[in-house]
Amino acid sequence: MSGHSKWATTKHRKAAQDAKRSTLFSKLSRMITVAAKLGGDPDPEKNARLAAAVEKARSYSMPKDKIQAAIDKAFGAGADANAYEEIVYEGYGPDGVAIYIEALTDNRNRTAADVRSAFTRAGGNLAGAGAVAFQFERTGEIVIEKAGAPDEEELLLLVADAGGNDLEDNDDEFVVTTDPADLARVRDALLAAGVPVKGAELSMRPKTPVKVSVETAKKVLRLVDVLEESDDIQEVYHNMELTEEIAAALEGE
Template identity: 50%
Template sequence: MAGHSKWANIKHRKGKQDALRGKLFTKIGKEIQVAVKEGGPNPEANSRLRDVIAKAKANNMPMENIQRAIKRATGELKDVTYEEIIYEGYGPNGVAVIVQALTDNRNRTAGDVRHIFEKFGGNLGATGCVSFLFEKKGLIIVEKEEGIDEDSLMMMALDAGAEDFSSEEDAYEITTSPEDFSKVREALENNGIKLASAEVSMIPSTYVALDGEAAEKFEKLLDRLEENDDVQNVWHNAEFPEGWGE
């Protein structure tokens, strides 16, 4: 939908995550372990690990938790091997949903995710059934605060390699290619810009507006998915009613 703010959905989700802080740290810890196994324990040489550590710090995850996750991945501590699985499906009113999971038991996770979808008016679909409605992009959010000059921030982001910059009601949204995400994020941080959110995400090309009843049902579906220990990320193209959840 024209004018829809990506920050609106992220802010809504972050409010829920704040209430589940312990689970959030566990989920980020899994991401760190996967990143280390993929590219090694040195953040300077592993951009994915560097990005996850930045995400961990942005969510106030203690450094000892970060180091513990790295040690698990390198074998210094007892480790569990996680497999990444992507599920696609539909929520109420045909909302498109992509679920990213990291699991040590594929059958358990598949059963749990299917049950959650069906319980709250959705259904799982085949691989590819909704992913064509999304594009993988780096998304950086900077909340509007006194002292942040819009033109300076825009030029800083574009000069670092950002693809797009938009000014929404209460935040600036910066979009990058997945490959340039780390470079743009680091350029902003090095210039003292505080980031409200920064991650590689699945950005929908269109949105589905939900009314009160459908929004309530879909919110329950999202909450239950994000409470699941195996679920890392949930992306969707729902547009909640204005002011929803405030």
């Protein structure tokens, strides 16, 4: 019932992303536009993919007008959602850490070159499709602020009633995991029960996290930071086990 999720172990990196809001909002807008177009409906209640994209944008405090503008862009004059394609890149970072990357790009040659260059400079290598994907599984994650939340035992009952899979204790937050298709339904049930939900999104979790040294973790996260600087890269996942020691070292930077 306890562990360290992507949310808990990347607080320092999320803060850095928040500091670069123009770039972050650009990525989120692209994601929303494509989700609206591919889902075929501008209404999040009728478009599950769009609902997930909007929820993620809200978790980063993206203004409502920017969210709506991104949705409108998918169906309005000059809509360019079709210009983007979804591409997954897979590879190995320092010390063989598995890296799984999701991109939305209008130029696959440019994006591939940028990703390959980042891996090479980090001492890793880009691999073929399926090389590391089997080491991850798609999961829904709902983050709950402990302040104002029920105690863990009561919250666990609420999560079970809502259809969630597990509850993790991550310092000042709880993280609920769900099946991907159940993310919105579980989130809505928790909100209806008065639970202070901070955010919800789909993630790729490593099936068997690998232990690494603090130095390796820093190298891998530097690679992740470089990859995330690209406007084309939406998400970067790794299979490192981020221990208390590593988290403490990162907090000190």
